[in-house]
Amino acid sequence: MANMSLKKVQMPEQEPNVRNKNFKEVALGYEENMAVEEAERCIQCKNQPCVEGCPVHVKIPEFIKLIANRDFEGAYQKIKETNNLPAICGRVCPQESQCESVCTRGKKGEPVAIGRLERFAADWHMKSKEDKIEKTATNGKKVAVIGSGPAGLSCAGDLAKMGYDTTIFEAFHTPGGVLMYGIPEFRLPKEIVQKEIDSLKKLGVKIETNMVIGKILTIDDLFDMGYEAVFIGTGAGLPKFMGIPGENLNGVYSANEFLTRINLMKAYDFPNNPTPVKVGKKVAVVGGGNVAMDAARSAKRMGAEEVYIVYRRSEEEMPARLEEIHHAKEEGIIFKLLTNPVKIIGDESGNVKGIECVNMVLGEVDESGRRRPVEEKGSEHIIDVDTVIIAIGQSPNPLITSTTEGLEKQKWGGIIVNEETLETSRKGVFAGGDAVTGAATVILAMGAGKKAAASIHKFLSEK
Amino acid sequence: MNEILEKKQLNPTVKMMVINAPLMAKKAKPGQFVIVRIDENGERIPLTIADYDSEKGTITIIFQEVGMSTKKLGTLNVGDRLHDFAGPLGKPVEFSKDTKRVLAIGGGVGVAPLYPKVKMLNEMKVSVDSIIGGRSAEYVILEDEMKKVSENLYITTDDGTKGRKGFVTDVLKELIEKGNKYDEVIAIGPLIMMKMVCNITKEYNIPTMVSMNPIMVDGTGMCGGCRVTVGGETKFACVDGPAFDGLKVDFDEAMRRQNMYKDMEKKALEKYEHECKLGGILNG
Ligand SMILES: Cc1cc2nc3c(=O)[nH]c(=O)nc-3n(C[C@H](O)[C@H](O)[C@H](O)COP(=O)(O)OP(=O)(O)OC[C@H]3O[C@@H](n4cnc5c(N)ncnc54)[C@H](O)[C@@H]3O)c2cc1C
Numbered sequence: 001m002a003n004m005s006l007k008k009v010q011m012p013e014q015e016p017n018v019r020n021k022n023f024k025e026v027a028l029g030y031e032e033n034m035a036v037e038e039a040e041r042c043i044q045c046k047n048q049p050c051v052e053g054c055p056v057h058v059k060i061p062e063f064i065k066l067i068a069n070r071d072f073e074g075a076y077q078k079i080k081e082t083n084n085l086p087a088i089c090g091r092v093c094p095q096e097s098q099c100e101s102v103c104t105r106g107k108k109g110e111p112v113a114i115g116r117l118e119r120f121a122a123d124w125h126m127k128s129k130e131d132k133i134e135k136t137a138t139n140g141k142k143v144a145v146i147g148s149g150p151a152g153l154s155c156a157g158d159l160a161k162m163g164y165d166t167t168i169f170e171a172f173h174t175p176g177g178v179l180m181y182g183i184p185e186f187r188l189p190k191e192i193v194q195k196e197i198d199s200l201k202k203l204g205v206k207i208e209t210n211m212v213i214g215k216i217l218t219i220d221d222l223f224d225m226g227y228e229a230v231f232i233g234t235g236a237g238l239p240k241f242m243g244i245p246g247e248n249l250n251g252v253y254s255a256n257e258f259l260t261r262i263n264l265m266k267a268y269d270f271p272n273n274p275t276p277v278k279v280g281k282k283v284a285v286v287g288g289g290n291v292a293m294d295a296a297r298s299a300k301r302m303g304a305e306e307v308y309i310v311y312r313r314s315e316e317e318m319p320a321r322l323e324e325i326h327h328a329k330e331e332g333i334i335f336k337l338l339t340n341p342v343k344i345i346g347d348e349s350g351n352v353k354g355i356e357c358v359n360m361v362l363g364e365v366d367e368s369g370r371r372r373p374v375e376e377k378g379s380e381h382i383i384d385v386d387t388v389i390i391a392i393g394q395s396p397n398p399l400i401t402s403t404t405e406g407l408e409k410q411k412w413g414g415i416i417v418n419e420e421t422l423e424t425s426r427k428g429v430f431a432g433g434d435a436v437t438g439a440a441t442v443i444l445a446m447g448a449g450k451k452a453a454a455s456i457h458k459f460l461s462e463k
Numbered sequence: 464m465n466e467i468l469e470k471k472q473l474n475p476t477v478k479m480m481v482i483n484a485p486l487m488a489k490k491a492k493p494g495q496f497v498i499v500r501i502d503e504n505g506e507r508i509p510l511t512i513a514d515y516d517s518e519k520g521t522i523t524i525i526f527q528e529v530g531m532s533t534k535k536l537g538t539l540n541v542g543d544r545l546h547d548f549a550g551p552l553g554k555p556v557e558f559s560k561d562t563k564r565v566l567a568i569g570g571g572v573g574v575a576p577l578y579p580k581v582k583m584l585n586e587m588k589v590s591v592d593s594i595i596g597g598r599s600a601e602y603v604i605l606e607d608e609m610k611k612v613s614e615n616l617y618i619t620t621d622d623g624t625k626g627r628k629g630f631v632t633d634v635l636k637e638l639i640e641k642g643n644k645y646d647e648v649i650a651i652g653p654l655i656m657m658k659m660v661c662n663i664t665k666e667y668n669i670p671t672m673v674s675m676n677p678i679m680v681d682g683t684g685m686c687g688g689c690r691v692t693v694g695g696e697t698k699f700a701c702v703d704g705p706a707f708d709g710l711k712v713d714f715d716e717a718m719r720r721q722n723m724y725k726d727m728e729k730k731a732l733e734k735y736e737h738e739c740k741l742g743g744i745l746n747g
């Protein structure tokens with residue numbers, strides 16, 4: 001019998017005032033009976049709008065039914081058919097604008113908590129089942145995957161399952177991409193990412209860290225070394241700055257730097273770990289996406305007393321996941337909306353002491369379909385802060401496009417691909433994820449990796 | 464991979480290591496650097512590729528022990544392995560074909576990144592005069608190596624214990640005033656030295672290349688921590704540099720930025736030295 005409650009079954013969470021002082025996971029996940037109760041809210045729509053809403057078409061009603069029937073492992077396997085990283089996507093997908101946005105139950109009341117159920121199935125599997133990973137016999141063909149974010153990981157996984165001798169080349173000392181250096185532990189425990197990486201290794205995927213492709217080896221070198229196809233999944237790691245006065249003062253960080261110091265380099269444990277980070281007492285984070293929320297919530301956890309989100313549009317236009325905005329507010333992050341920084345102010349020794357902002361009003365709808373913010377004259381004001389974190393977006397890093405002849409890219413840096421095959425302008429070179437789309441989502445990057453693996457298989461089978 | 468093959472103490476605070484890194488040795492060019500991590504949770508520290516041998520497959524690094532990470536690196540010995548060794552990073556230096564005569568200036572451990580550039584110029588048959596300096600005699604490094612690739616080598620020490628008493632800039636001024644013509648000056652050393660050199664070369668309008676050493680994390684253009692202002696524009700030293708047009712660099716900003724973590728670095732070092740002492744006592 002369907003559960004007709006208008007609300008999702010609540011997921012247990014750490015108390016806001018406790019969790020904003022630790023880096024442990026905020027959302028604790030459903031217990032079995034909660035998952036079953038929530039699964040019963042799905043009315044198994046014939047037309048399955050939710051499936052269309054998911055970029056990789058997870059068989060949503062089917063896996064939810066399996067949960068309702070307490071076949072948790074079956075549910076996990078069902079998700080896995082189309083999604084390589086359910087434990088991760090269940091946690092970080094912007095469900096409210098994807099699968100859950102079109103859920104029939106959402107027309108009246110809250111949609112089915114598809115993301116939470118996905119996470120539940122994945123966590124249940126991880127807790128209860130030893131993965132039986134069988135290496136596929138190798139077909140002797142070598143494929144190189146550049147970058148180990150969700151795009152690279154899922155591409156490599158699928159290739160290995162098809163028997164390709166697959167090597168991932170990663171620039172950093174740790175694989176995982178944004179999942180490791182960007183998204184903080186309290187949203188995505190690194191252990192989960194590590195497990196995914198370990199299972200890839202068991203599949204036979206080789207991972208070479210500290211390999212900055214474009215520097216130590218070019219794509220042409222990889223072909224010379226006998227790799228027959230290459231996948232580029234290098235993400236969008238180049239931080240944007242605002243170009244306002246004072247951006248090079250001490251105490252101004254890109255969100256990338258701030259989060260990398262904390263997540264990857266473990267600066268939260270300074271001086272036990274030697275990489276420092278300066279947080280200060282008052283922090284302004286500029287931007288309104290997931291990256292901004294992560295930076296703000298990390299700053300709070302590092303001991304900042306007041307943390308502001310400074311965003312030039314209104315809350316409605318914020319690109320961050322709804323849940324992150326909600327969590328950030330609960331944790332005491334102060335939202336300064338319709339506020340735009342014009343200048344960062346320093347003291348005599350060059351440290352940040354404030355950020356000058358103007359108020360904005362929303363005007364006409366612009367190309368992005370959102371109302372364009374315009375400055376309100378005479379509204380200049382200064383917010384006292386000692387740290388400013390800039391989280392206004394990232395673009396693809398030019399290291400590879402600038403060292404690979406014949407690899408076409410967009411003006412803004414994205415690699416140009418054939419949308420059907422993800423092949424680039426270079427034969428045998430495929431690309432996907434943020435490197436192609438610009439900063440997007442984990443699920444899209446994962447989907448692109450899968451798609452590219454299928455194309456590479458086709459390309460090499462026909463060769 | 465990345466085993467330490469040779470280790471040599473160049474002066475009381477500077478050590479040299481030859482690292483096994485065959486792939487990198489094939490790609491390295493003068494002006495590039497590596498990022499080193501010493502252990503599991505180590506900091507990522509940038510060090511210039513002071514020399515490389517593509518046949519032997521080795522990379523040479525020369526480092527001054529200034530803080531926790533460089534001191535720890537100094538405790539490693541031949542046969543030990545570096546936890547991480549990534550590179551070659553940064554842009555290789557380029558010289559125009561018209562360059563005929565260059566003045567190379569190195570201060571302290573800055574002579575290490577200077578050397579491969581002078582060596583390259585020497586191979587290009589460019590005539591190079593060099594000035595190298597240090598606090599006192601024992602701090603002057605790579606004297607023999609520099610002598611081999613320089614037309615004239617001048618040495619200065621702050622206290623006069625070797626070469627001329629004074630700063631490298633004193634010799635620079637003299638050489639220019641004497642009428643020596645240089646197509647380009649290369650200056651690598653402490654920021655204050657590079658700033659002083661540029662103050663002089665600006666006056667005489669001599670193109671001057673400097674090598675910036677801002678605080679870095681990734682070294683691949685991903686964090687923006689290494690930004691320097693050159694000609695009013697923000698550049699990332701790890702991908703746009705580390706060599707820049709010294710006449711356009713905002714040195715005051717660079718000096719300020721380098722001090723960003725001074726207090727924290729001190730804390731890390733104190734903790735490390737305390738633990739070393741304890742370790743020393745425990746190990747007898
Ligand atoms: C702080 C933050 C929070 C986010 N939160 C969410 C969220 O909640 N939900 C969501 O869906 N998305 C979120 N995103 C976006 C999402 O993480 C990205 O869209 C996704 O990771 C892109 O995957 P990718 O594989 O294309 O690239 P990345 O994850 O960026 O991985 C690229 C990898 O390639 C490596 N690399 C780069 N250049 C080279 C080179 N030359 N040689 C070798 N290796 C190289 C990089 O080191 C990196 O490991 C967030 C992003 C950030 C930064």
Ligand SMILES: Cc1cc2nc3c(=O)[nH]c(=O)nc-3n(C[C@H](O)[C@H](O)[C@H](O)COP(=O)(O)OP(=O)(O)OC[C@H]3O[C@@H](n4cnc5c(N)ncnc54)[C@H](O)[C@@H]3O)c2cc1C
Pocket residue numbers: 496506507508509510511512525526527528529530531532533534572575576675676677678679680705721722728729732
């Ligand atoms: C491109 C480049 C090339 C360099 N080449 C050499 C070299 O060949 N030989 C050499 O001795 N030194 C070199 N340096 C400087 C060297 O990286 C620092 O001395 C080292 O990181 C200090 O670390 P520490 O923990 O020992 O000292 P800390 O106590 O952490 O710091 C001491 C000083 O080093 C600087 N520093 C600290 N962390 C970093 C970091 N992550 N990146 C850069 N600077 C930092 C700080 O400004 C500080 O003043 C280079 C730096 C750059 C950017």
Ligand code: SF4
Pocket residue numbers: 053054055056057058060083089090093094095098099100114115118443
């Ligand atoms: S992968 Fe993301 S969008 Fe698709 S069903 Fe799962 S949570 Fe929804």
Ligand code: SF4
Pocket residue numbers: 041042043044045048049050051060061102103104105112114
């Ligand atoms: S739209 Fe919602 S209720 Fe309908 S099948 Fe999908 S999840 Fe279930």
Ligand code: FES
Pocket residue numbers: 678679680681682683684685686687688689690699700701702
């Ligand atoms: S060190 Fe991070 S961008 Fe240069």
